[in-house]
Amino acid sequence: MMTVATVRNTGQQVTVALPEIAEPTAVEPKDARELSRLFFDRLTVLEEGTREYQYARNTLIEMNMSLVRFAAGRFRSRGPEEMEDIVQVGMIGLIKAIDRFELSREVEFTSFAVPYIVGEIKRFFRDTSWAVHVPRRLQEARVQLARATEELRSRMGRTPTATELAELMSLSEDEVIEARLASNGYNASSLDAAINNSEDGESVLADFIGSEDAALGLVEDFHALAPLVAALGERDRRILHWRFVEELTQAEIGARLGCSQMHVSRLLSRTLARLREGLLTTG
Template identity: 45%
Template sequence: MSGAETVQAQQEEPRDEAVEQVGIDSPDAAMQAAAPVSPHAERRAETMRIFQRMRKLPPGDPERERLRAEVIEDHMAYARRIASRYGGHGEVVEDFVQVAYLGLVKAVDNFDPEHGTGFLGYATPMIMGEIKRYFRDATWDVHVPRRMQELSSALRKATEALTQELGRSPSIAELADRVKATPEEVVEAMDAASAYTTASLDRPVRVDSSEGASLAEFVGGEDPRFDAVVNREVLKPLLAKLGERDKRILMMRFFRNMTQSQIGEELNVSQMQVSRLLTRILDELRAGFE
């Protein structure tokens, strides 16, 4: 490989990493995210048929309520999947799930099948909007000082150690002595940590004949197909907002597998300009996922 080719390869390589940060691992994955997935087509069609039937029924009609409940139930797993994306901030994921369900219900109640938009395309931004509003109005108002966070972590370790040493739960005074803090600070740290405590998957539960089972046995596994659906529905409106040249650049780069130099020749711009354009476009798409 010549020196010029090496430089070009080094310049073009990071762009694929940027694509991965947006949630697209390859041109094939980008195509799957942007295009409809055929196995779900019948389900989408059935959902639209249900909404059409609901429109013909008056509010309060038992059949309308039954159909409404059916749509909500059918899409709860989808709403939960969106909520799980926001669970890495220290808050309890289940809180986000409940907020996502609220957004789903609002979407079902306000969706108009005559507007030409698919239900998921309408519901996805509404569900995400509810979660982001929850972040703004509730979660972000709670500030835990770093000192309390560190003390909370130390208390967890001290509690485990003292419980083993003493054969019982330690007192506040014993914990304070172990972590070199005042009893008041220990109580404050415990209060701060309570909002971030989740149930252990090893916790024993008793459900009829399942005595002795752990919580983990009742938690379903993740279906990777939900990620593809969520990515596709989130990308649709983001791609629609792009200008024609930006769409053309994405098409050439990720669907036609053209190099930045080849794109530059077709657009009559330099490879460096193409690199900057791709970076800007991908940054815009990435921002839509946050």
């Protein structure tokens, strides 16, 4: 296809060669790679908004739809209904990639486009997916709850009660409360989210969330060990104290007892084995 087109920035009329492709979507990926380079080269000289520019751009989109299907294939576990939305969102990523690609980058368009497509799909999941797994019936109830709440709020000028919502939604109050709780799983806040604190200035959410103290798990062990340690001979108790409280080396303990490091090692091993057996027996 030979056509007269307006050159970008100069306004001059020139003849631009554009191959006429009857079914761009049927072009094989390997052929689309070569043809895409040609069409991108033509886009650099064609003026935006012209019929020729739109033809070149639309052909690029249709020829490279296989990239969207390839990227969407990573998310096939989402189910056939959601896959249709994924492909549509992926097309947005493809169009963005086409509008931003430049041959001067000296990279294949496929390598440039796939991250755009996948990124758009992941953004879609981030903006529309639930932060935690919630049963489908509760996901649907959340939408119904939002509509009912807005309707009653505009009608009454206040936030409706669970009883009023239940009556409008033809649900029990327990079901309304459950739907409200499920709504909390739609969005998750980052632990780094800033929170204004009038007393301490600005803090982050993580500052207000308790964490498990690993040392608490030792309390029960200490209580179980106490009678076992008390039943040991004085020398064994002293060795345990020096090793695990004062953190002396076996050589230093041997010097205090007037024996070799090897002998201290045997005594320590025997004592620990006795305590371990005692814990297993009492547990």
